[in-house]
Amino acid sequence: MLKNRRVEMVEVGPRDGLQNESTIVSTVDKAELIRRAIAYGVRRIEVTSFVNPRRVPQLADAEELVTMLPERGDVTYIGLVLNRRGAERALATGRIDELGAVCVTSDSFGIRNQGQTSDESLAAAMEIVALAKQAGRGGQITIATAFGCPFEGEVAIDRVVDMAKRAADAMPREIALADTIGVGAPAQVADMVGRVREAIGNLPVRVHFHNTRGTGLANVWAAVNAGAATVDASLGGLGGCPFAPGAAGNVPTEDVVYLLERCGVSTGLALPQVVEAAAWLTEAMDRPLPAMVSKAPGFPMDFRPFGDQAPKA
Template structure:
């Protein structure tokens, strides 16, 4: 039995990080800063702005510090960065972040491709980072990647995901996210996995990260809300993908998610009109139309002439 939808949720905008990290078009530092400012202006209060990774592996994130120096103190916004190891954490700390995201991976093959270690090795890495982050007063968000399916190992046992979640929570976390990295989740799988997560780590806020690879991302987002999730990730324009997961495509689009939620009377605090404007601006920067629909349809409800 799933829970009713909440009356309000938080959206974490991941476009500046997940949206741009796998794209062949490299935005300038100035454009990234403008993108983040537009997102904050639209009402997004949690923005994942960069990742602290090897620039040789993910060149799109090579200017992480330069971007963060311009946006870390945006009023009313929690700007976060993705860290994958101790070195990344040191960089995040030096950049003045008050919130970090960490990715653990549910399979060894993906962990090796993404972070050069094993699933257990990532849990151990998090244990060291979590304690230091707590001492520094940082908000700690942990994501379990390929929680619904792996591009290399296929189906991922629920028991493995829950075992990892318990270990991550024991080390210290302020929220845990399950990520559908390659877009294979279904609403039933979402309900089952978040029900199990809620039972395994009772009281810990749950977050969800969906890709729309197979056009199920929005149905999965709704299923997550009905399952007790209070935070959803989304990316402006529907940009996104993982550099180390073959075939991974864009995240659910922020504007399309907000449109759906507001119609369902789930408050987001985000201006759909300003998101539309931001997407059209971003399409100009990227030189192409983006996957989201919201910027290219008439606003709703529309008042018809008598």
């Protein structure tokens, strides 16, 4: 029974939402996106990635953006990093609260994405968590291509469970399962979340879905039913991976909020403000965005997912 349950949401639009865009988004607009996310209730935000700017030019302004983050003791700013160098850059800013480390299930994707084999990426992720803890910050590990690889195809669930068990030895904040190319299906998601939860004990499971084949929202629902504690989403449904051919956008923040809140699962986000922010983002990007709820009339007219009060900005 999910009614009255609460699920944490992480806004990944500033990083995963923008990293695959061909037109460079201004640092000022990125900072405004983060400010609006805080206003609609998000308290964990993946703000940028500290990666090689030649490979991901959209995020070349990581250090500059971080200086523009609002001073908020109640908001966790996450910086995605792939190696020790990236971790050191993120920690040196003094403003990143949590390092997001990534390991991958396949050698083919790992070498293209971060120049590491699968096992090397896991070792690097565990080292990043250790560095974060030494600096008094948080660290989490995401297992990318958990539901399928664009180069090697199907990924055995036993492989994912084994990686999760090994990753848990680093004692990260959580372990995330990422459907990098949007191939997951609800039954597969439920099985994997359940088995990973069993394997990693008390550590929370976070999920990250792309809506490439239209199964994103169904996968969110399957994951939450299977016990996932945290869901990633991107305002407007922006997103994609530069190193995964055909990977389309993330599940949209507004669509996930509508789904969960209408089913009695609290997200802590105010849908009217999310929709307002999506309208702003549509103008900023100068094109229609994939999300559905922000294009549709409000329903029911008095529906306020956050209750009677909007979140304090």
